[in-house]
Amino acid sequence: xxxxxxxxxxxxxxxxxxxxxxxxxxxxxxxxxxxxxxxxxxxxxxxxxxxxxxxxxxxxxxxxxxxxxxxxxxxxxxxxxxxxxxxxxxxxxxxxxxxxxxxxxxxxxxxxxxxxxxxxxxxxxxxxxxxxxxxxxxxxxxxxxxxxxxxxxxxxxxxxxxxxxxxxxxxxxxxxxxxxxxxxxxxxxxxxxxxxxxxxxxxxxxxxxxxxxxxxxxxxxxxxxxxxxxxxxxxxxxxxxxxxxxxxxxxxxxxxxxxxxxxxxxxxxxxxxxxxxxxxxxxxxxx
Amino acid sequence: xxxxxxxxxxxxxxxxxxxxxxxxxxxxxxxxxxxxxxxxxxxxxxxxxxxxxxxxxxxxxxxxxxxxxxxxxxxxxxxxxxxxxxxxxxxxxxxxxxxxxxxxxxxxxxxxxxxxxxxxxxxxxxxxxxxxxxxxxxxxxxxxxxxxxxxxxxxxxxxxxxxxxxxxxxxxxxxxxxxxxxxxxxxxxxxxxxxxxxxxxxxxxxxxxxxxxxxxxxxxxxxxxxxxxxxxxxxxxxxxxxxxxxxxxxxxxxxxxxxxxxxxxxxxxxxxxxxxxxxxxxxxxxxxxxxxxxxxxxxxxxxxxxxxxxxxxxxxxxxxxxxxxxxxxxxxxxxxxxxxxxxxxxxxxxxxxxxxxxxxxxxxxxxxxxxxxxxxxxxxxxxxxxxxxxxxxxxxxxxxxxxxxxxxxxxxxxxxxxxxxxxxxxxxxxxxxxxxxxxxxxxxxxxxxxxxxxxx
Numbered sequence: 001x002x003x004x005x006x007x008x009x010x011x012x013x014x015x016x017x018x019x020x021x022x023x024x025x026x027x028x029x030x031x032x033x034x035x036x037x038x039x040x041x042x043x044x045x046x047x048x049x050x051x052x053x054x055x056x057x058x059x060x061x062x063x064x065x066x067x068x069x070x071x072x073x074x075x076x077x078x079x080x081x082x083x084x085x086x087x088x089x090x091x092x093x094x095x096x097x098x099x100x101x102x103x104x105x106x107x108x109x110x111x112x113x114x115x116x117x118x119x120x121x122x123x124x125x126x127x128x129x130x131x132x133x134x135x136x137x138x139x140x141x142x143x144x145x146x147x148x149x150x151x152x153x154x155x156x157x158x159x160x161x162x163x164x165x166x167x168x169x170x171x172x173x174x175x176x177x178x179x180x181x182x183x184x185x186x187x188x189x190x191x192x193x194x195x196x197x198x199x200x201x202x203x204x205x206x207x208x209x210x211x212x213x214x215x216x217x218x219x220x221x222x223x224x225x226x227x228x229x230x231x232x233x234x235x236x237x238x239x240x241x242x243x244x245x246x247x248x249x250x251x252x253x254x255x256x257x258x259x260x261x262x263x264x265x266x267x268x269x270x271x272x273x274x275x276x277x278x279x280x281x282x283x284x285x286x287x
Numbered sequence: 288x289x290x291x292x293x294x295x296x297x298x299x300x301x302x303x304x305x306x307x308x309x310x311x312x313x314x315x316x317x318x319x320x321x322x323x324x325x326x327x328x329x330x331x332x333x334x335x336x337x338x339x340x341x342x343x344x345x346x347x348x349x350x351x352x353x354x355x356x357x358x359x360x361x362x363x364x365x366x367x368x369x370x371x372x373x374x375x376x377x378x379x380x381x382x383x384x385x386x387x388x389x390x391x392x393x394x395x396x397x398x399x400x401x402x403x404x405x406x407x408x409x410x411x412x413x414x415x416x417x418x419x420x421x422x423x424x425x426x427x428x429x430x431x432x433x434x435x436x437x438x439x440x441x442x443x444x445x446x447x448x449x450x451x452x453x454x455x456x457x458x459x460x461x462x463x464x465x466x467x468x469x470x471x472x473x474x475x476x477x478x479x480x481x482x483x484x485x486x487x488x489x490x491x492x493x494x495x496x497x498x499x500x501x502x503x504x505x506x507x508x509x510x511x512x513x514x515x516x517x518x519x520x521x522x523x524x525x526x527x528x529x530x531x532x533x534x535x536x537x538x539x540x541x542x543x544x545x546x547x548x549x550x551x552x553x554x555x556x557x558x559x560x561x562x563x564x565x566x567x568x569x570x571x572x573x574x575x576x577x578x579x580x581x582x583x584x585x586x587x588x589x590x591x592x593x594x595x596x597x598x599x600x601x602x603x604x605x606x607x608x609x610x611x612x613x614x615x616x617x618x619x620x621x622x623x624x625x626x627x628x629x630x631x632x633x634x635x636x637x638x639x640x641x642x643x644x645x646x647x648x649x650x651x652x653x654x655x656x657x658x659x660x661x662x663x664x665x666x667x668x669x670x671x672x673x674x675x676x677x678x679x680x681x682x683x684x685x686x687x688x689x690x691x692x693x694x695x696x697x698x699x700x701x702x703x704x705x706x707x708x709x710x711x712x713x714x715x716x717x718x719x720x721x722x723x724x725x726x727x728x729x730x731x732x733x734x735x736x737x738x739x740x741x742x743x
Contacts, residue, residue: 006554014548114371115597116573118605121581132554135582208547209577209604217547253551258513261545 006132011242011249013138016145017207018221018241021200023149023234024193025222030232031169031189033090034083037097039222040215041104042194046071046201047210048108051119060120060206067198075194079187087186101215108212116211119202141203148196149238155192156234165189169232217261224264228271230278239279243267356666360398363657364420364429365650367456368408372597376647377431377455378403383630383637384654395662401654402426408433410440417441421448427667428453430479430653433646435459435516446472449669451676453656454478455649458516460485463697470693474673477699479656480616480649480685482710484516486703488523490614491565491590494712495532498728502737504563504587508556509539510575511567517541520567520591528565537561546571549578561586566613569593573604580607583742589613589714598642601715601722609722610740612714616645616685618724621711621732623686630684652683685710705729714738 025039049070054063078100086092121137122144128134156162167175168185176182204214225244229236247263271278365381367374385401393399402424404416413432420426421444429445432438433456442465445452452475454462460483466473482490499507509524511517521539529536537559540552556564563586568575572594579588589612594600596615601608617623619631619642630651634643643651660675661667677699681688686708691697701708712728716738725735 003558006558007551010548010550010554014550109370115594115599115603116577117603118577118607120605126583137581207578207581208574211573217545248548249551252546252548253555257540257542257546257552260543261547262543 003132005130007249007253009129009132009134010253011246013134013142014249015242015245016142016149017200017203018225018245019149019238020145020196020203021218022222022225022229022237022241023152024197024200025219026226026229026232026234026237027165027189027193027196029226030234031165032083032087032186034087034093035090035097036193037094037219038078038100038104039097039193039197040217040219041101042071042075042197042215043201043204043218044104044108044210044212044215045074046198047119047205047214048112048117048201049198050202050205051112051117051210054119060122063119064122064199064202067202068195069198071198071201072191072195075190075197076187078194079190083190084183084186101219105212105215112210112212114212116209116214118209119205121206137206141207144199145203148199152192152196152234161185161188221264224268224271226278228267228278230280233278233280236278236280356664356668356671357395357397357661358427358667360400361394361661361667362400362402362424362426363654364417364424364426365401365403366406366413366416366420366429366431367403367433367646367650369403369405371408371433372599372644373433373456373593373646374406374408374431376644377433377650379638380630380634380643380647380651381430381654383634384651386637387633388654388658394658395665399654399658406432406434406437408437410437413437414440414444417444417448421450426450427661428657428672430657431455431646431650432457435461438462442473442476445475449475451475451477451657451660451669451672453653453676455480455653456646458482458484458487460519460697460700463691463700466698467693470698474693474699475669477676477690478701479653479683479688480701480708481645482703482708483697483700484519485523485697487567487591487614488520489703490710491520491567492523492527492531494590494614494728495528495534495565497730498712498737499532499534499563502563502587503739504534504565506535506537506559506561507563507565508537508559508561509565509567509590510552511539511541512569512571513541513543514570516569517567524565524567542571542575544571547574549575550582553579553582553584557585563587563589566590566592576611577604577607580604580609580611580740583740585743587739587743595715596644596724598644598724606722608715609717610715610738612712612727612737614710614712616648616708616710618711618713618726619643620724621713621726623711623732624682624684626682627684648683648685652681652685652688655683656681656688 025036028034028036046067050063050067053066054060082096083093086096123136123140125136126133127136156166164180164185167180168182172182225237225240228243229240244264251259251263365378367377369375381401385399388399402420404420406413406416420429428451430453432454435457438454438457439461458481462476466476511521525539567590572592592611592613595608595611595613598619617627622628631642656679659681660672660679664671664675677690677692688708689702690699691702711726711732713724714727714737715722716725726733727737
């Protein structure tokens with residue numbers, strides 16, 4: 001039987017990674033009202049960018065920066081090229097993002113092959129916490145994820161651009177009245193969400209591996225986390241991520257390994273039926 | 288391919304201006320303005336003559352087939368998911384075999400061509416690809432198909448087409464079961480390799496009996512992905528591993544398809560102090576192996592692990608595969624028969640240094656077995672070939688291949704055993720700075736001992 005401390009450590013570490021995975025998805029939905037089905041694909045772009053740079057330079061930190069930059073640029077191009085024009089038609093946006101997601105999978109498959117590829121760990125070695133060995137890489141991922149989430153909170157609440165993003169998410173009309181240009185806010189949001197997803201991709205790849213279809217589970221996970229936390233709420237997403245991580249680990253450790261990944265889906269259905277607004281609803285948003 | 292000119296009834300010869308389909312597209316020749324099946328036509332003309340004249344062959348005599356049952360070009364259809372290494376290897380190996388056969392005089396003097404089709408690893412696509420080959424291209428036999436689900440989706444079509452099919456890739460015991468249940472309909476199906484998943488389970492028991500003691504594996508856990516192909520293996524392991532060996536089995540785990548994080552599973556295995564994780568993994572094998580290596584788990588890892596069989600796997604995973612082992616049909620350096628190494632070398636020469644994987648050995652052998660069967664039957668007729676294949680004993684790259692008979696344990700499936708097809712267990716070990724797949728079992732083919740993970 002796995003020790004409780006061990007399970008607790010896993011929940012703590014994985015929750016941070018899940019939060020980072022989901023947060024870009026939340027941002028885009030919260031601000032633009034867009035359900036970005038290509039979110040998993042952006043994660044994949046990040047992972048493979050990191051793989052390519054890592055292979056070429058051997059430097060995993062450079063690879064992480066490259067992943068953020070390339071995924072951010074990809075997200076930017078997607079917004080400017082596709083989404084902007086169709087933004088007011090949710091069905092078109094849904095289809096466009098879904099198609100983009102599939103295209104990315106195919107492109108990765110053709111360019112890198114179907115075999116999974118490895119990205120180096122950010123930090124090597126192991127640390128013993130309360131008698132349990134934990135990979136330093138996972139601790140690094142935990143710390144960096146929290147730093148990024150903290151920075152995002154700071155950015156949204158304390159900077160002008162961040163406040164403009166927050167204002168637009170509350171009311172597009174209101175934001176426009178006080179002189180906020182919604183298009184540039186959306187652009188910022190897409191780039192930011194893309195960069196965060198890119199970094200999440202590197203972390204996922206360094207924790208697991210990079211593969212063409214690696215984005216599917218994170219997309220599903222984001223959906224569940226964001227629905228659970230309340231669509232568009234950053235705080236809700238972090239708490240949602242921890243809840244899902246908790247359920248996942250408990251199921252696999254104490255119930256059955258045949259049920260891995262199921263808890264997220266069960267949560268998705270239950271929340272949609274029982275409390276569709278999620279735990280925190282959409283904070284401050286106009287109804 | 289040219290044939291001796293013989294007299295052909297006047298009404299059957301056109302003036303050479305009409306569009307005559309070449310042997311490449313393989314089914315119909317335009318004759319007398321009407322459409323006559325090529326094979327029917329060849330039967331009438333006796334020796335496939337005339338076709339040469341129609342195709343504009345200028346050489347008058349250059350040998351050729353002397354019997355009416357073999358067309359001037361024998362065509363085989365090879366099926367596999369082209370984007371996956373398992374499918375790619377099927378298609379390339381079949382092509383290579385055909386090229387070699389043609390360079391060596393063909394099948395009873397006739398040319399052989401291999402038409403390849405991508406199954407996309409989907410049952411629907413597999414079925415339409417199969418139909419296109421058999422009814423559209425009228426091939427004389429088909430081979431390949433990776434993925435049990437894909438194979439089962441065309442079992443009905445194989446019976447309808449009455450065209451022999453030699454499976455290379457799918458391991459389900461469901462296919463031979465169907466042959467047994469309705470022999471007349473399903474008799475056209477055979478499997479060249481790998482051995483079916485019941486035998487894979489038996490092979491794992493055998494390996495445990497012979498090797499675990501030397502490997503220091505006294506306490507193990509069994510990890511199988513929750514897919515159909517691992518069910519028979521899991522049953523065999525549950526029933527027999529502990530009772531037939533001195534090994535303590537702490538648990539038999541079936542792991543969900545969606546599992547991305549193996550940390551809690553490995554934590555549990557480590558807390559029960561196992562010496563090794565004995566596996567039956569394919570689809571989720573890479574994630575599982577990657578995390579085991581990255582987390583430097585204290586136990587060994589291997590059994591049946593499909594991704595680690597790929598010759599390029601070590602490099603792709605940046606060495607994560609070190610010390611992992613797996614059963615496989617063969618490896619690029621294992622001398623199972625005197626045909627194994629020449630095949631892997633020829634493959635590497637033709638395909639830029641790439642090596643075949645397990646499906647490739649079987650597909651390559653399948654083409655040669657069809658050649659032998661056709662030559663000895665002097666016909667490409669489906670039923671005749673079935674009888675011929677039932678009694679064949681062919682030593683190929685993967686061992687001596689024989690099929691179970693109609694009333695055998697697994698009708699038309701490849702037999703498993705030390706003097707037949709047994710497969711090998713290899714381990715990734717370092718040779719200088721390179722990872723190499725070295726055979727660790729069976730002992731007569733083995734060139735090294737098992738090595739524990741470098742960190743354990």
